[in-house]
Amino acid sequence: xxxxxxxxxxxxxxxxxxxxxxxxxxxxxxxxxxxxxxxxxxxxxxxxxxxxxxxxxxxxxxxxxxxxxxxxxxxxxxxxxxxxxxxxxxxxxxxxxxxxxxxxxxxxxxxxxxxxxxxxxxxxxxxxxxxxxxxxxxxxxxxxxxxxxxxxxxxxxxxxxxxxxxxxxxxxxxxxxxxxxxxxxxxxxxxxxxxxxxxxxxxxxxxxxxxxxxxxxxxxxxxxxxxxxxxxxxxxxxxxxxxxxxxxxxxxxxxxxxxxxxxxxxxxxxxxxxxxxxxxxxxxxxxxxxxxxxxxxxxxxxxxxxxxxxxxxxxxxxxxxxxxxxxxxxxxxxxxxxxxxxxxxxxxxxxxxxxxxxxxxxxxxxxxxxxxxxxxxxxxxxxxxxxxxxxxxxxxxxxxxxxxxxxxxxxxxxxxxxxxxxxxxxxxxxxxxxxxxxxxxxxxxxxxxxxxxxxxxxxxxxxxxxxxxxxxxxxxxxxxxxxxxxxxxxxxxxxxxxxxxxxxxxxxxxxxxxxxxxxxxxxxxxxxxxxxxxxxxxxxxxxxxxxxxxxxxxxxxxxxxxxxxxxxxxxxxxxxxxxxxxxxxxxxxxxxxxxxxxxxxxxxxxxxxxxxxxxxxxxxxxxxxxxxxxxxxxxxxxxxxxxxxxxxxxxxxxxxxxxxxxxxxxxxxxxxxxxxxxxxxxxxxxxxxxxxxxxxxxxxxxxxxxxxxxxxxxxxxxxxxxxxxxxxxxxxxxxxxxxxxxxxxxxxxxxxxxxxxxxxxxxxxxxxxxxxxxxxxxxxxxxxxxxxxxxxxxxxxxxxxxxxxxxxxxxxxxxxxxxxxxxxxxxxxxxxxxxxxxxxxxxxxxxxxxxxx
Amino acid sequence: xxxxxxxxxxxxxxxxxxxxxxxxxxxxxxxxxxxxxxxxxxxxxxxxxxxxxxxxxxxxxxxxxxxxxxxxxxxxxxxxxxxxxxxxxxxxxxxxxxxxxxxxxxxxxxxxxxxxxxxxxxxxxxxxxxxxxxxxxxxx
Numbered sequence: 004x005x006x007x008x009x010x011x012x013x014x015x016x017x018x019x020x021x022x023x024x025x026x027x028x029x030x031x032x033x034x035x036x037x038x039x040x041x042x043x044x045x046x047x048x049x050x051x052x053x054x055x056x057x058x059x060x061x062x063x064x065x066x067x068x069x070x071x072x073x074x075x076x077x078x079x080x081x082x083x084x085x086x087x088x089x090x091x092x093x094x095x096x097x098x099x100x101x102x103x104x105x106x107x108x109x110x111x112x113x114x115x116x117x118x119x120x121x122x123x124x125x126x127x128x129x130x131x132x133x134x135x136x137x138x139x140x141x142x143x144x145x146x147x148x149x150x151x152x153x154x155x156x157x158x159x160x161x162x163x164x165x166x167x168x169x170x171x172x173x174x175x176x177x178x179x180x181x182x183x184x185x186x187x188x189x190x191x192x193x194x195x196x197x198x199x200x201x202x203x204x205x206x207x208x209x210x211x212x213x214x215x216x217x218x219x220x221x222x223x224x225x226x227x228x229x230x231x232x233x234x235x236x237x238x239x240x241x242x243x244x245x246x247x248x249x250x251x252x253x254x255x256x257x258x259x260x261x262x263x264x265x266x267x268x269x270x271x272x273x274x275x276x277x278x279x280x281x282x283x284x285x286x287x288x289x290x291x292x293x294x295x296x297x298x299x300x301x302x303x304x305x306x307x308x309x310x311x312x313x314x315x316x317x318x319x320x321x322x323x324x325x326x327x328x329x330x331x332x333x334x335x336x337x338x339x340x341x342x343x344x345x346x347x348x349x350x351x352x353x354x355x356x357x358x359x360x361x362x363x364x365x366x367x368x369x370x371x372x373x374x375x376x377x378x379x380x381x382x383x384x385x386x387x388x389x390x391x392x393x394x395x396x397x398x399x400x401x402x403x404x405x406x407x408x409x410x411x412x413x414x415x416x417x418x419x420x421x422x423x424x425x426x427x428x429x430x431x432x433x434x435x436x437x438x439x440x441x442x443x444x445x446x447x448x449x450x451x452x453x454x455x456x457x458x459x460x461x462x463x464x465x466x467x468x469x470x471x472x473x474x475x476x477x478x479x480x481x482x483x484x485x486x487x488x489x490x491x492x493x494x495x496x497x498x499x500x501x502x503x504x505x506x507x508x509x510x511x512x513x514x515x516x517x518x519x520x521x522x523x524x525x526x527x528x529x530x531x532x533x534x535x536x537x538x539x540x541x542x543x544x545x546x547x548x549x550x551x552x553x554x555x556x557x558x559x560x561x562x563x564x565x566x567x568x569x570x571x572x573x574x575x576x577x578x579x580x581x582x583x584x585x586x587x588x589x590x591x592x593x594x595x596x597x598x599x600x601x602x603x604x605x606x607x608x609x610x611x612x613x614x615x616x617x618x619x620x621x622x623x624x625x626x627x628x629x630x631x632x633x634x635x636x637x638x639x640x641x642x643x644x645x646x647x648x649x650x651x652x653x654x655x656x657x658x659x660x661x662x663x664x665x666x667x668x669x670x671x672x673x674x675x676x677x678x679x680x681x682x683x684x685x686x687x688x689x690x691x692x693x694x695x696x697x698x699x700x701x702x703x704x705x706x707x708x709x710x711x712x713x714x715x716x717x718x719x720x721x722x723x724x725x726x727x728x729x730x731x732x733x734x735x736x737x738x739x740x741x742x743x744x745x746x747x748x749x750x751x752x753x754x755x756x757x758x759x760x761x762x763x764x765x766x767x768x769x770x771x772x773x774x775x776x777x778x779x780x781x782x783x784x785x786x787x788x789x790x791x792x793x794x795x796x797x798x799x800x801x802x803x804x805x806x807x808x809x810x811x812x813x814x815x816x817x818x819x820x821x822x823x824x825x826x827x828x829x830x831x832x833x834x835x836x837x838x839x840x841x842x843x844x845x846x847x848x849x850x851x852x853x854x855x856x
Numbered sequence: 857x858x859x860x861x862x863x864x865x866x867x868x869x870x871x872x873x874x875x876x877x878x879x880x881x882x883x884x885x886x887x888x889x890x891x892x893x894x895x896x897x898x899x900x901x902x903x904x905x906x907x908x909x910x911x912x913x914x915x916x917x918x919x920x921x922x923x924x925x926x927x928x929x930x931x932x933x934x935x936x937x938x939x940x941x942x943x944x945x946x947x948x949x950x951x952x953x954x955x956x957x958x959x960x961x962x963x964x965x966x967x968x969x970x971x972x973x974x975x976x977x978x979x980x981x982x983x984x985x986x987x988x989x990x991x992x993x994x995x996x
Contacts, residue, residue: 115976118954118983121991142984147904150977159975171936172974181972499968 004334004387006422008394011335016091017342021399023088024103025803027078029352030132031116031123032099033140035303036107038065040145049152055553055570058304059234062556063241065303070100071248073256073272078102079132081800083124091265093288093343094295095249095272098302098351105131105354107141108306109149110552112192115356117146128360129818131352155191158540158547165543176540179506184499184687186537187481187680190544193306194572196478196582198313198460199560200471205293205318208282209239212559219568228568234555235565242300242556243281249296250276287332290322291344297560298348304556307351309463309478311371312404313470316388317378323388334391341395349403365679365819367402369812373460373470375419376409376439381457383411385419396433397426400806402813407461411439412769412778417762424761428742428754431787432806432813435465435735438769441727441777442467448728449672451578464676464811465781466733469578472562474571474667477582477674477732480537483684484652485587485691485701488594490529491522492614498689507532513610519603522610523595523651531659534583538663538671541581545666548572572667579669582732583660586677586684589638589702592648593693593711597635599644601627601692613692620690620697631694632711639707639718646721653729674732675705676811682823700826703810704735707831713840715833719768723779730780735810736768739785739832741841760835783808785827789843792816792828796846821848863889864993871955871995879947880910883954883986884921884930890989891928897992900985902926906978909934909941910950913971940978945969954986 013021042061043049074090078101090102099106107113116123120138123131133141150156162174169175179185189196203212213236220232250273257269275292284290294312301310326332353368374392378384396406408423409415423436439457446456451469460470466477489497495507510525554572558564562577569575602610608627621628636645653673660671681701690697693708702708705722712718715738722736740761744754768779785807795802799817807816807827816824828846833839867886870879891898901923908921911934918934944950949969972979 114980117977117980118987120984121987143899146977146981150975150981153977156975156977178973501968 004390006390006418007425008334008338008390011338011394011398013342013398014335014339016093017339017346017399019089020092020343020346023078023090024346024349024401026080026086026088027103028081028083028130028132029103029105030079030101031137031354032101032104032106033137033145034069034100035065036109036113036145037140038068040109040148044148049148052550053553054230055234055555056230056237058553059237059555062300062304063237063244066238066241066300067244067248069245069303071095071245071252072097072100073249073253073269075102083130083132091268092347093268093272093340094292094347095253095276096245096296096299097347098299098307102350104351106302106307106351107145107354108193109145110153111306112153112155112356113354114146114149114153115359116354117142119357123357126357126360128357128364128820129352129355131354152551153191154544154547154552157551158191158544161543161547176536176543179536180540182500184497184684185483185486185506185533188537188540188544189308189478189481190476190541190548193308194476194479194548194554195305195307196309196311196463196466196476197474197557198311198462198468198470199297199301199557200562201294201297201313201318201560202471204280204297204560205284205290205322208280208284208293209243210281211283212565213239215565216559219565223568225568231555231558231564231568231570234553235559238300238555239559242296245300246276246280246296250274284322287319287322287326287337288340290319291340294319295344295347300556301560302351304554307353307368309369309371311369311373311460311462312348313460314373314376314384314458316374316386316392317384320386320388323391324386327387334387334394337388337391338395338398341392342399345395345399345401345404349401361820365809365814365823366812367405367814369463370404371407371461371463372404373407373409374434375415375423376437376459377411377414377457379454379458381414381453383414383416384409385415389419390422393422393426393434397429400430400804402806402815405464405812406434407437407465408434409437409439409442409459410765410769412766414439417766420765421758421762424758424765427784428744428758428761428786430806431742432783432785432808435461435781435783435808436765437461437465437467437781438778440769440771441730441780442733444777445727445731445780449580449670449731455578461733464678464733465735465783466582466674466676467731468580472576473578473580474561474563474576475578475580475582475669475672475732477672478584479541479581479665480583481586481680482533482537482583483586483680483688484591484656485594485684485688487526487530487533488591488691489688490533491526492692495529498618499687513614516610519599522598522603526595527655530655534656534659534663537583538660538665542666545572545581549666574667574669579665579667580672581665581669582672582674584674584676584732585656586680587701588649588652588675588705589708590691590693590695592638592645592652593635593695593708594691595648595652596637596642596645597631597692597694599648600635601630617690617692621694628694631692635694637708637711639712639721640714641717641721646724649721650725653725657729672732673729674734675730676733676735677701677703678811679809679819679823681810682820682826686822700822700829703737703826703830705730706735706737706810709826709829709831710840710842710845712831713842715764715835715838715840716767718831719764719779720772723768723770724772724775726775727777727780734780735808736779736782737785737808737810737830738782739830741832741834742786742788743834743836757835764835783811785830789828789832789841792824793846796821796824796828867989868993868995870951871990871993873951873956875948875951877947879951880917880919884919884928886989887985888928888930890992891926894992897988898926900988901928904981906940906981907935907938908978908982909938911941911943913943913945938974940972940974940976940982942979943971943973954983955990
């Protein structure tokens with residue numbers, strides 16, 4: 004097979020659909036919220052613990068009564084101008100009733116939109132269309148019923164009860180989270196971050212799942228298990244009903260269709276949806292339909308944040324191979340099918356309020372797909388479908404799905420790696436590349452078997468979990484590590500919350516620290532304190548999910564729950580864990596290095612003098628700022644002290660989380676990917692001893708600070724030497740390479756040379772080093788010229804498809820807030836032909852009053 | 857010029873950002889009059905029971921607003937059984953928190969000028985009630 008598939012182009016169908024997709028603005032969709040609210044009112048589900056059977060019946064009702072959209076007819080363009088188009092998708096159904104919808108989950112954060120109901124269509128940051136009629140329905144008919152009933156407020160009430168002895172309305176962990184600057188918990192928004200097991204739906208069909216559930220239910224003696232199996236049957240019937248409704252609608256449309264081509268397509272859709280997912284899939288298209296219909300159902304239950312599809316090139320390969328070998332399917336047709344599916348997968352965006360957009364905006368739904376790597380037996384798993392998926396991704400250049408490629412050095416071919424680099428050059432930002440050796444090692448360090456670890460898929464941004472069997476809520480906690488530094492420097496206080504308020508127990512005034520070790524010991528105590536509170540809150544939220552948000556749909560499509568007779572939220576999955584991600588790693592590491600050098604090693608300043616200058620944002624001590632930024636050791640330059648501080652932080656954080664257990668009996672795993680949070684948290688934080696000035700962005704993921712690592716090889720080695728066993732929830736190493744050959748460059752020799760160097764840089768980073776045989780874990784790129792980014796800031800409408808890697812997921816550059824755009828522009832850019840950085844001056848945000856420039 | 861017009865003029869000024877120490881009083885009074893004058897606006901609080909406290913950190917301002925199925929009662933004191941409490945640094949900070957958009961919301965967070973306690977959904981509901989006045993007065 005030609006792995007580049009250059010002869011496969013966008014078809015007329017996919018070109019038209021893609022054009023409409025990029026034209027459409029997101030529209031708020033009330034359908035889910037309306038159906039759930041109606042059912043809850045009619046069946047008295049408010050104000051009490053909700054059983055899995057109650058939930059299952061509710062979802063069956065919603066699935067059977069939701070609008071069966073076979074083909075959309077239009078959307079809203081920029082300025083909320085309605086437009087029409089001719090839908091020709093090969094897949095029927097949709098996540099919402101809109102072409103590009105914003106589903107609302109009032110059980111979670113939908114009510115944050117309440118103050119914006121009249122303005123959300125016109126807000127400057129990523130507006131969502133909402134009609135006046137729908138706004139009124141939300142205001143009067145939906146939101147009022149959920150004021151006491153959503154996950155956040157149920158958890159707050161639980162906190163009050165658990166702390167009743169400490170005073171009225173006492174919820175210390177909740178308060179800490181709502182101060183924004185310490186940590187965020189994502190359970191108020193979702194659990195989601197996981198990969199379902201689609202294999203049963205594809206190869207057995209949902210009727211077989213129902214039959215299994217009935218048999219197990221009849222054999223069970225435990226009432227809760229009987230209820231569980233009954234719930235599974237309910238939701239599977241609901242999904243089947245939805246697909247059959249689509250089939251019926253397609254037949255009705257076909258009956259009125261005069262165009263014979265469209266009529267035939269509608270009848271084929273009807274045939275497939277009448278059969279799938281109830282029965283087993285027999286063709287590649289049927290297999291994709293099974294995935295798609297189940298995917299829409301999973302989103303009815305689980306908010307559209309980080310739900311991921313897993314190893315589709317493995318799961319669907321048998322059907323692909325069978326169709327190709329029998330002559331039923333060509334690579335061209337497969338690319339078209341996948342392109343249609345990719346657009347369907349991206350048919351929704353998450354509900355984000357305006358303040359959220361300003362702080363953390365620009366995200367899609369972060370639906371990761373994983374390709375390549377090795378199989379459970381350790382053999383090369385890259386196949387023809389892997390390359391078909393790469394080609395579809397290359398042609399479509401979409402934010403969602405977020406493609407992640409696995410690469411096992413020495414097992415996967417170098418041609419495959421080169422192709423991954425090639426697609427990165429073409430798309431500018433995808434796929435992210437994961438080192439199988441490091442990831443498998445990290446997962447095994449958390450107790451997974453070799454076979455389970457080898458079968459990992461990537462979730463959300465970059466988080467690896469054994470696909471379809473680990474319920475791992477990988478983004479449960481987002482912890483701002485610079486706040487631990489603050490609490491240590493200010494003896495339990497934080498500058499954002501004020502010097503009058505003690506947040507954590509005192510660990511010493513600055514003048515008390517006689518050695519660097521004393522200071523790091525205090526840092527460790529503050530770290531343990533903050534992690535303890537973050538974990539407590541996550542576990543409280545988890546218990547609320549257990550009591551009020553059972554998940555029968557996900558449980559039916561997962562390894563473990565059917566065998567145990569237990570919902571995934573109760574611990575039914577084969578493997579259970581929770582994930583924390585750490586923001587500000589490089590900023591804290593470099594601050595520790597600076598403190599050690601300036602205060603303790605060279606004694607150029609006393610500790611109070613250093614921090615006094617930091618407090619003053621270095622305004623009165625420019626020489627110190629120069630010393631900190633140019634002479635203090637920086638992570639990413641193979642400096643033993645600086646890189647050693649990173650290792651110490653990773654080990655200390657991992658150890659602190661290792662001592663904790665989640666509400667499902669699983670452990671905690673730690674990752675270093677930051678999405679846009681390094682920009683958001685940065686805006687809330689004053690200057691740091693590293694020389695980072697007040698309100699500036701933090702550094703993303705596990706990446707060294709921008710602009711301080713001039714040599715690519717040293718930067719890669721510094722990151723690669725960090726032990727994989729401390730990074731079990733994934734990392735994002737964000738690099739920028741100058742596109743020495745653009746996607747349209749015809750100079751094949753130049754392109755080949757760049758791709759060769761590109762692949763060599765990845766191979767080198769993944770190679771084992773002294774002390775770390777696993778090599779670097781993950782790497783992702785932005786390959787767009789500096790000049791293009793500057794132009795895109797000034798004229799965003801000229802660059803609607805400019806795709807970027809944020810820190811984990813992909814986004815459209817135009818959707819990012821100015822601070823995040825600046826962070827991407829300011830990232831260290833390397834010229835592969837020299838291996839050195841190109842020293843651009845920091846980008847000036849200009850009129851932005853919050854600009855740190 | 858009638859009393860309502862006088863009030864409307866004062867409220868419009870405050871809503872548009874000419875914020876004085878009387879901002880909170882004017883807003884709550886404005887809501888109360890609007891509930892009286894507009895059946896549509898009153899519909900927002902029919903069946904709604906919510907108790908709010910608005911105060912400054914130094915306790916120089918303490919106001920309670922009690923919504924009770926179509927009625928609003930304002931007290932110049934802090935009730936103890938509130939559903940939501942907003943502690944603000946200045947009237948301008950409260951205004952920014954409720955009305956302004958884009959960067960200004962962020963400003964109030966950055967400056968740590970507004971602190972909320974209790975059920976956040978009551979805050980969101982109050983935010984809608986406040987912004988609904990802006991729409992009805994055609995100030996948006």
